Amino acid sequence: MEEVIVGRLDGATIPSSHPVVACNMPLWAARLLGPAAGFRYPRSLVEPAQSELDGFVTLLESLGITVTRPDVVDHRQRFGTPAWSSRGFASSCPRDSLLVIGDEIIETPMAWPCRHFETHAYRSVLKDYFRRGARWTAAPKPQLTDALFDADFRVPGPGEPVRHILTEFEPVFDAADFVRAGRDLFVTRSNVTNRMGIDWLRRHLGPGYRIHEIESRCRTPMHIDTTFLPLAPGKVLVNPEYVDVDHLPDVLRSWEILIAPDPDPISERLLKVTSMCGKWLSMNVLMIDEKRVIAERHHTGMLRALETWGFEPIPCDLLHYAPFGGSFHCATLDVRRRGTLESYCP
Numbered sequence: 520m521e522e523v524i525v526g527r528l529d530g531a532t533i534p535s536s537h538p539v540v541a542c543n544m545p546l547w548a549a550r551l552l553g554p555a556a557g558f559r560y561p562r563s564l565v566e567p568a569q570s571e572l573d574g575f576v577t578l579l580e581s582l583g584i585t586v587t588r589p590d591v592v593d594h595r596q597r598f599g600t601p602a603w604s605s606r607g608f609a610s611s612c613p614r615d616s617l618l619v620i621g622d623e624i625i626e627t628p629m630a631w632p633c634r635h636f637e638t639h640a641y642r643s644v645l646k647d648y649f650r651r652g653a654r655w656t657a658a659p660k661p662q663l664t665d666a667l668f669d670a671d672f673r674v675p676g677p678g679e680p681v682r683h684i685l686t687e688f689e690p691v692f693d694a695a696d697f698v699r700a701g702r703d704l705f706v707t708r709s710n711v712t713n714r715m716g717i718d719w720l721r722r723h724l725g726p727g728y729r730i731h732e733i734e735s736r737c738r739t740p741m742h743i744d745t746t747f748l749p750l751a752p753g754k755v756l757v758n759p760e761y762v763d764v765d766h767l768p769d770v771l772r773s774w775e776i777l778i779a780p781d782p783d784p785i786s787e788r789l790l791k792v793t794s795m796c797g798k799w800l801s802m803n804v805l806m807i808d809e810k811r812v813i814a815e816r817h818h819t820g821m822l823r824a825l826e827t828w829g830f831e832p833i834p835c836d837l838l839h840y841a842p843f844g845g846s847f848h849c850a851t852l853d854v855r856r857r858g859t860l861e862s863y864c865p
Contacts, residue, residue, distance in 0.1 A: 520807050522585040522855040524613045524644060525576055528569050531560050531609035531843060532594040535633045539668055542684050543710050543741040547792040548842075557595065557606040560842065564793060567839040575813075575847070578835055582807060587854070589613065589640040598636055602664045605632040610640040611843040613852040615742070617641060618694035620724065621860065624648060626657040628719075630691040630711040635663065648854070658719060661689050675738050683740070685713040692716030695742040695849065697730075700749045702862045703770065704730045707747070709740035729864075731768040737761045737797075744848045745799040750777070750830065751809040752863045758799050770864035777828055780820040785838070794841035803846035805853075807833070813847050 534540050536552040544552065579586050594607030608631070616637045618625040624645065626638045638645070638657075649655045661667065672684040685691065692712040697704050697720070704724075706717055721730045733747045737760075740746075748756045754775045757764060764776050782801035785791050794800075801818040804825075814821055816834040825832040837846050 520584055520853050520856050522587065522853075523579060524587045524589070524617070524641070524852040524854055525572070525579070526609075526611040526613050526843075526850045527588055527591070528560075528565055528572065528609065528611055528843060529591040530594045531565070531611060532607055532633075533558050533560060534608040534631065535605050537605070537632055538672070539630055539684055539710065540633065542672065542674055543739050544795060545797065548795055551793070559595065563789065564839070564842050568837075568843060571836045571839055572850070575835055575837055575850070578813070578833070582811075584807075585855075587644055590643050592640040600635075600662065602662060603632055605635070608633045608637065609843055610637065611840070612695070612845050612849045613641065614744070614849050615693045615695045615844070617852055618697060618720075619852060619854055620699065620728070622652065623654040623656055624854075625694070625720075625723075627694045628658040628661045628689075628691050628716065629693055630661070630663070630667070630685060630713075632663050635660075656723075658692075658723075659690060661691050663691075664688075667691065677738075679738075681736060681738065681740070683708065683713070684710050687713055687715050690715035690719040692720065693742060695744060698743055698747065698749055700752070700755075700863045701860060702728050703864045704728060705733050705743065705747060705749075705768075706730055707733050707735045707740055707743045709735070709742065711741055729770075731770060733762065733768070734766060735761045736763065739797075742845075742849070744845075745797065745802045748802055748804070748848070750804075750806055750812065750828075752861075754828070756802055756804075758802060760799070773865060777824075780824045783818045783820055785817075790839060790841060795844050796841045796846075800841060800846050803848045804832075805847040805851055815846060 533555045535556045541549045589610040666688040696712040697706045746758045746761045756777045782798045801821045804814045811831045813833045822832045
């Protein structure tokens with residue numbers, strides 16, 4: 520890795536209680552959304568997360584990686600379309616709103632209304648990359664009317680078939696529902712990514728890339744990087760709770776499937792009730808190269824597993840970033856890596 524965008528917490532606002540937001544939250548966090556939506560995050564959440572984020576940025580820079588940051592934006596400002604209005608959310612997770620494919624960077628059509636203009640915080644960065652030769656694309660901006668959301672949706676119970684809140688009214692997707700290994704992309708359909716969104720990206724990229732769907736058993740699917748995460752050529756980390764390894768795409772038959780260990784439990788009560796993420800955030804690691812990987816210091820089981828698999832884990836703290844949407848993989852967007860474009864799948 521040579522250059523990375525790292526999110527920031529300045530201006531972060533508690534997201535709206537829209538059904539497409541609440542359906543993906545852990546129960547306690549979803550209950551807090553209604554009365555808290557649109558207010559600033561409390562200092563008790565921001566300060567420990569900011570301290571850990573600063574340490575993470577220092578670590579990246581010490582590894583010789585160029586770190587770029589979004590602009591400071593006041594996400595409490597209200598905005599809208601003819602059909603709805605909302606306040607914003609945060610600039611904490613660049614992995615969600617921007618997708619890098621070679622020399623192209625794509626603004627994604629996100630399904631959460633509170634994230635409709637989130638990429639504006641990255642416009643200075645995007646213009647700089649454009650001036651340096653990057654191709655800058657924006658997917659069609661979605662209308663996000665009621666027609667996109669299933670009014671009768673409810674989270675499936677244990678043993679029930681997976682279903683999604685999104686209809687196929689228009690293409691929507693978060694970039695974080697995709698991961699790439701050379702010329703192959705892997706995607707999970709989720710509560711923020713529908714089939715039209717997957718089809719839009721497949722047609723946009725053309726025959727030079729292939730997109731393969733990973734079936735997820737998660738009852739509240741959102742983002743692939745706690746489900747399925749390539750770590751190195753021919754090696755992929757898989758969540759045993761969400762993925763049936765016997766039904767992975769055929770192109771992965773020659774790959775080594777690494778089963779993620781159970782996450783270490785979180786004992787801090789405030790973090791447990793405010794985290795926007797599930798317990799498998801332990802998988803949300805960031806590869807520096809084919810060997811070195813930044814992983815959460817708290818999750819000792821994952822650190823030991825990575826060592827066993829032949830990687831060189833670099834422990835770091837980012838546990839308190841969970842109320843803002845993720846961990847190391849979510850909080851970053853790797854923009855430039857050294858190497859050539861290859862195909863790692865037969």
